[in-house]
Amino acid sequence: MGAVRFSIAGVLLYAVLRLNGAPNPTAQQWRGSGAVGVLGPAFGNGTVCYVQQTVSSSLAALAIATAAIWIAIFSSFWGHKITRQEWLGIAIGFAGIVILNTRGSLQGDVVSALLLTFAAASWAFGSVWGGHLKQPVGLMAPAVQMLVGGIALSILSLIFGEKWPVQISVKSWSALLFLIVLGSLVAYSAYQYLLKTVRPLVASSNTFVNPIVAFVVGVWLAGETIHKMEYIALAVILIGVFLVLTAENKEAK
Numbered sequence: 001m002g003a004v005r006f007s008i009a010g011v012l013l014y015a016v017l018r019l020n021g022a023p024n025p026t027a028q029q030w031r032g033s034g035a036v037g038v039l040g041p042a043f044g045n046g047t048v049c050y051v052q053q054t055v056s057s058s059l060a061a062l063a064i065a066t067a068a069i070w071i072a073i074f075s076s077f078w079g080h081k082i083t084r085q086e087w088l089g090i091a092i093g094f095a096g097i098v099i100l101n102t103r104g105s106l107q108g109d110v111v112s113a114l115l116l117t118f119a120a121a122s123w124a125f126g127s128v129w130g131g132h133l134k135q136p137v138g139l140m141a142p143a144v145q146m147l148v149g150g151i152a153l154s155i156l157s158l159i160f161g162e163k164w165p166v167q168i169s170v171k172s173w174s175a176l177l178f179l180i181v182l183g184s185l186v187a188y189s190a191y192q193y194l195l196k197t198v199r200p201l202v203a204s205s206n207t208f209v210n211p212i213v214a215f216v217v218g219v220w221l222a223g224e225t226i227h228k229m230e231y232i233a234l235a236v237i238l239i240g241v242f243l244v245l246t247a248e249n250k251e252a253k
């Protein structure tokens with residue numbers, strides 16, 4: 001599903017841009033955007049897709065909310081000086097992760113917990129590193145990222161021996177179309193645009209809203225049951241993310 005989603009979105013966006021006169025990326029630009037595509041759409045989003053076979057969407061979104069915290073940490077590799085407020089937010093955020101992994105639905109599910117942590121960290125590292133890599137200008141960057149990410153996911157799907165389902169419901173086709181158009185062509189492209197115009201931490205502010213939306217929609221549409229400790233973890237993690245996002249930006253001198 002992840003491979004189909006990002007491959008189709010990447011091909012469509014790449015084709016439209018080329019037909020409208022956008023130059024083909026150089027080899028260096030393909031490598032730069034390709035690296036971001038592997039870290040974000042493939043390792044980040046793809047891992048979440050895999051874990052969501054056994055974990056609720058609301059719980060997955062809550063774990064991925066920590067991406068903002070990882071971005072603060074990884075940004076320090078390229079000159080960002082972590083402030084006291086950010087350190088406090090990081091500590092509170094990780095405390096929320098501990099609560100989530102020891103008292104909620106993830107209790108005892110070490111593999112899912114580690115995979116979700118890896119997904120958030122991979123997405124965050126790709127977001128930060130991408131700002132220091134040579135990439136195409138404009139929408140060609142997310143086009144290449146999604147295309148390469150989709151190819152990487154196709155390879156992983158073959159390695160895991162996944163097979164195309166015999167029957168696919170209209171509801172599933174509709175969900176896939178939603179992910180291709182709004183999730184990939186619109187939202188992912190918008191996120192990459194923000195990464196080029198504002199700080200990575202500001203671009204990741206969506207992680208503050210995503211868990212809340214996922215909790216509401218998960219209960220409303222999917223009938224998911226939320227453990228009471230997950231509400232506590234939600235509050236703790238969001239406090240940590242809020243502190244990180246509202247901290248003063250300081251670059252190392």
